[in-house]
Amino acid sequence: MDKPLMQVRNVKKYFPVDKGLFGKKTGTVHAVDDISFDVYEKETLAIVGESGCGKSTLGRTLIRLLDATEGTAHFEGRDIFSLSQNELRQLRKEMQIIFQDPFASLNPRMKVSDIIAEPLITHESLGKKEREDRVAELMELVGLRKAYGSRYPHMFSGGQRQRIGIARALALHPKFIVCDEPVSALDVSIQSQIINLLQKLQEQNNLTYLFISHDLSVVRYFSDRIGVMFLGKMMELGPTEEVYRQPLHPYTKFLIAAAPVPDPRSRNQEKLILEGDIPSPLRPPSGCRFHTRCPYVQDICKSKEPEIQQFDGRSVACHFPLV
Amino acid sequence: MREDNTILEINNLKTYFYTDKGVVPAVDDVSIKVKKGQIVGIVGESGCGKSMTSLSIMQLIAPPGKIAGGEIRFDQKNLVGISKQEMRSIRGNEISMIFQEPMTSLNPVYPVGKQVAETLLLHNANMTKAEAKRKVIEMFAMVGIPEPEKRYSVYPHQLSGGLRQRVMIAMALICRSKLLIADEPTTALDVTIEAQILKLMKNLQAEIDTSIIMITHNLGIVAEMCDYVYVMYAGKIMEQADVFDLFDNPKHPYTEGLLKSIPRRDVHQNKSKGLYSIEGMVPNMLQLPRGCRFHPRCEYAVDACREVEPQLVDMGNDHLVRCIKYNQ
Amino acid sequence: MNLARNLMLKKEVIEASDELVKETFWQDVFRSLKKDRMAITGGIVILLFVLMAIFAPWIAPHDPYEVNLDNQFQKPGLEHWLGTDMFGRDVLSRIIYGSQISLLIGLVPSMITMSIGIVLGIVAGYFGRRTDFVIMTISDMVLSFPSLLLAMVVMYTLGASLLNIFIALSIVGWAGTARVVRAQTLSLKNKEFVEAARAVGVKPYIIMLRHILPNCIPQLLVLFTLEIPGSILSEASLSFLGVGAQPPASSWGLMVSNGKEFLFNAPWVAIAPGIAILVIVLAFNFLGDGLRDALDPYLKQ
Incomplete structure (x- = not known):
């Protein structure tokens, strides 16, 4: 493996919930709860999990769109969480984000060329001509005709809008991109176009992706390593192929098995199905957070939170890993 | 094929939208047949007309939309042009529907149990309220809602997405509908919950012998659930076949492309080759391409595809394809 | 091979996407507004009203300030279409000239209140926390005070003059705008395109x-279109109560006030200027409602 580009240590992000009278704090959501991992250069690290598991919060915290409650994240040796606003603004060039909803991620009152030019205007003092050239170049790179620059976002389809968002994210030649469900709002036939585009851009520009997704099929194809989150905790982390071939955490096993397979012949196999609902992140279960749904639950799981165990290059937070 | 076995027969349905920018042929000459106890899939991407087909069956097309032609035979009765009153007695009773977002079809200010009981009372004039409540609680238990007595008097927002969808299924099945239309019933749900709901639908279908029309964009769900599949594109049916036949032997370039382009969770795919992808995008329904609607994206397109609209051709074994390759 | 093929962009396909909606925001709004008869009527009346204010010296049949006590209380007729008042001044001419004040009163305070409200609303919504608390507390205080009473207090303190009417109406009016803008800012601030701008490092004020x-x-x-008639009505009320425009200015409110004794x-x-107020306020309200309908999809986004 290459060297780590980002080292995330014990990151916590808590949200106070104040719904009570007079804005009284009535609870805390432990959206990201003590998570540590490394992101290696040029890899795609997928973070998967169901709604409320904190994967999007994690992605936004790592590029400081949200401020972490605790922990550190070193990016090329500097702790992102302790940078001043000015230092942070410089670092923004290195880290970007691509969003899920191509309809909410573009300002409806701005022309496409202005949207793509915004990072350039913010960080680089280019002449008008130079800037236009860069925008045209970026549009071509993501597969948009440059004549589209003078149009507004509502004139485009979802796939095209996603390309615009990708062009904006690439404008400053970042090293690290958080892809927050970049294809899940797109049609099936458009998904593969965008996945191929992301792959091409990664190869050409040596990008590192943190690929947040709930789609286990896309993740298996696209990612090098995978981290599985459940209610703010990292349950399992390891190389994608190994995790899919032999999941160590029961949650991983059932999560992968839940996704339907486009092959009618697989329907005859007895399907592994998790019972019960996802617990509320406001009141996570004691001990192992997964114990209320886990088919292999033992007494210790209900009271004691499992330590993270290492198995050559893989880690799992379970009292009884499936080895 | 024996006719008496057919519960729903749609013939040459045309649902058009007359907007001020032009006519949108959302459903264009679509014929679908659903047999008793069958799960029929309608699969396609956004705007292909799959949802409009289901709303047409329910007679829920609102202006500027209109059913411009064709017939929908349900239990030998043509639903097109039927009186509103008659339709109301069929809707929710003999045909039910569940939607992607259960929250929008539940009234937020009434307890969920009461809402389901109301459906039951509406269609059964001589049932008492206590009897209805008992039946609803029974149904809640059947669709796997934990603590059904307690959940009876709970409001929709107090339930999780999965439980809400279970309530919707209970509401749909409580009148023992002959046909259930499920429009993307699990798209808004998490995968582990989706698996639960799909299993539930399959079990219930086997138990009470309802026919189901499954509308989805997810080929995985089609493979797992359906017996017979229609593939729609830009308002037209491009291919229809038995589910095994369709996945083993897709004949239309669009179907073939879709199947090739989806990543799979159960197989390792070599990334160096890239994913197969259908280029371009879905056409604007106001300016459909001439000839075959798929030709601008089709890698096999020949000159004739730009001129001639192909017809559905029967390839035998109930497998029909709309492609010029098979038109001679 | 496949990847290379896939990433090659087929010109034909890209061309095929040229068809998507090409309308801009304003074209779309204008198209739906055109279909609304009430709004169109309102718009035409407002246009006539503006023209009347601009060209008052040319269209007014008489001098609005010329006192002619021999000519007192002439009934509406051929010479004086809307009659004369207690000083023998031509009512129609005074209404025509009065439209200048009404227009000014309608526009200036509305623009001032909008500007103040926009700035404070955005700042409160975007920064939140203490800033939000302070601004919104002040705005609540302003809103909880009867606005006409507040304006009257201001007018009494500062003295009656056109400038002071502007000040009085602005002090009263900004709070409502600030509330609306703040609410809108709160919902926009969490939109992904704002997050994207923050991720790029765009400064908050930009x-x-x-x-x-x-x-x-x-x-x-x-x-804005609903604020204008509000201001016009407030001015009329202030003038009616004697703390607004001062004689011999021909403000409509003042005219009603002067005419009430007779x-x-x-x-x-009194009735002629009253109807003028009614018509212009209705016109603005019709246009405002029409705009609201035309903008509906944008308001809901």
């Missing part, structure tokens, strides 16, 4: 100007 303000325009437009023997003196 985010407010470039990303938040332009997306408030539909709300502001509706608010309501029984010379009703036209």
Whole structure:
């Protein structure tokens, strides 16, 4: 493996919930709860999990769109969480984000060329001509005709809008991109176009992706390593192929098995199905957070939170890993 | 094929939208047949007309939309042009529907149990309220809602997405509908919950012998659930076949492309080759391409595809394809 | 091979996407507005009203300030279409000239209140926390005070003059705008395009100007068209109560006030300017409602 580009240590992000009278704090959501991992250069690290598991919060915290409650994240040796606003603004060039909803991620009152030019205007003092050239170049790179620059976002389809968002994210030649469900709002036939585009851009520009997704099929194809989150905790982390071939955490096993397979012949196999609902992140279960749904639950799981165990290059937070 | 076995027969349905920018042929000459106890899939991407087909069956097309032609035979009765009153007695009773977002079809200010009981009372004039409540609680238990007595008097927002969808299924099945239309019933749900709901639908279908029309964009769900599949594109049916036949032997370039382009969770795919992808995008329904609607994206397109609209051709074994390759 | 093929962009396919909606925001709004008869009527009346104010010296048949006591209380007729008042001044001419004051009163305070409200609303919504608390507390205080009473207090303290009417109406009016803008900012601030701008490192004030303000325009437009008749009515009330425009200015409110004593023997003196107020306020309200309908999809986004 290459060297780590980002080292995330014990990151916590808590949200106070104040719904009570007079804005009284009535609870805390432990959206990201003590998570540590490394992101290696040029890899795609997928973070998967169901709604409320904190994967999007994690992605936004790592590029400081949200401020972490605790922990550190070193990016090329500097702790992102302790940078001043000015230092942070410089670092923004290195880290970007691509969003899920191509309809909410573009300002409806701005022309496409202005949207793509915004990072350039913010960080680089280019002449008008130079800037236009860069925008045209970026549009071509993501597969948009440059004549589209003078149009507004509502004139485009979802796939095209996603390309615009990708062009904006690439404008400053970042090293690290958080892809927050970049294809899940797109049609099936458009998904593969965008996945191929992301792959091409990664190869050409040596990008590192943190690929947040709930789609286990896309993740298996696209990612090098995978981290599985459940209610703010990292349950399992390891190389994608190994995790899919032999999941160590029961949650991983059932999560992968839940996704339907486009092959009618697989329907005859007895399907592994998790019972019960996802617990509320406001009141996570004691001990192992997964114990209320886990088919292999033992007494210790209900009271004691499992330590993270290492198995050559893989880690799992379970009292009884499936080895 | 024996006719008496057919519960729903749609013939040459045309649902058009007359907007001020032009006519949108959302459903264009679509014929679908659903047999008793069958799960029929309608699969396609956004705007292909799959949802409009289901709303047409329910007679829920609102202006500027209109059913411009064709017939929908349900239990030998043509639903097109039927009186509103008659339709109301069929809707929710003999045909039910569940939607992607259960929250929008539940009234937020009434307890969920009461809402389901109301459906039951509406269609059964001589049932008492206590009897209805008992039946609803029974149904809640059947669709796997934990603590059904307690959940009876709970409001929709107090339930999780999965439980809400279970309530919707209970509401749909409580009148023992002959046909259930499920429009993307699990798209808004998490995968582990989706698996639960799909299993539930399959079990219930086997138990009470309802026919189901499954509308989805997810080929995985089609493979797992359906017996017979229609593939729609830009308002037209491009291919229809038995589910095994369709996945083993897709004949239309669009179907073939879709199947090739989806990543799979159960197989390792070599990334160096890239994913197969259908280029371009879905056409604007106001300016459909001439000839075959798929030709601008089709890698096999020949000159004739730009001129001639192909017809559905029967390839035998109930497998029909709309492609010029098979038109001679 | 496949990847290379896939990433090659087929020109034909890209071309095929040229068809998507090409309408801009304003074209779309204008197209739906055109279908609304009430709004069109309102718009025409407002246009006539503006023209009347601009060209008052040319269209007024008489001098509005010329006192002719021999000519007192002439009934509406050929010479004086709307009659004359207690000083023998031509009522129609005074109404025509009065439209200048009404227009000024309608526009200036509305623009001032909108500007103040926009700035405070965006700042409160975007920064939140203490800033929000302070601004919103002040605005609540302003809103909880009877606005006409507040304006009257201001007018009494500062003295009656046109400038002071502007000040009084602005002090009263900004709070409502600030509330609307704040609410809109709160919902926009969490939109992904604002997050994207923050991720790029765009400075907060530029985010407010470039990303938040332009997306408030539909709300502001509706608010503005409904604010104008509000100001006109407030001025009329103030003048009626004697703390607004001062004689010999021909403000409509003042005219109603002066005419009220002669309501029984010379009703036209008070009723004619009253109808003028009614018509213009209705016109603005029709246009505002029409705009709200036309902008509906944008307001709901």
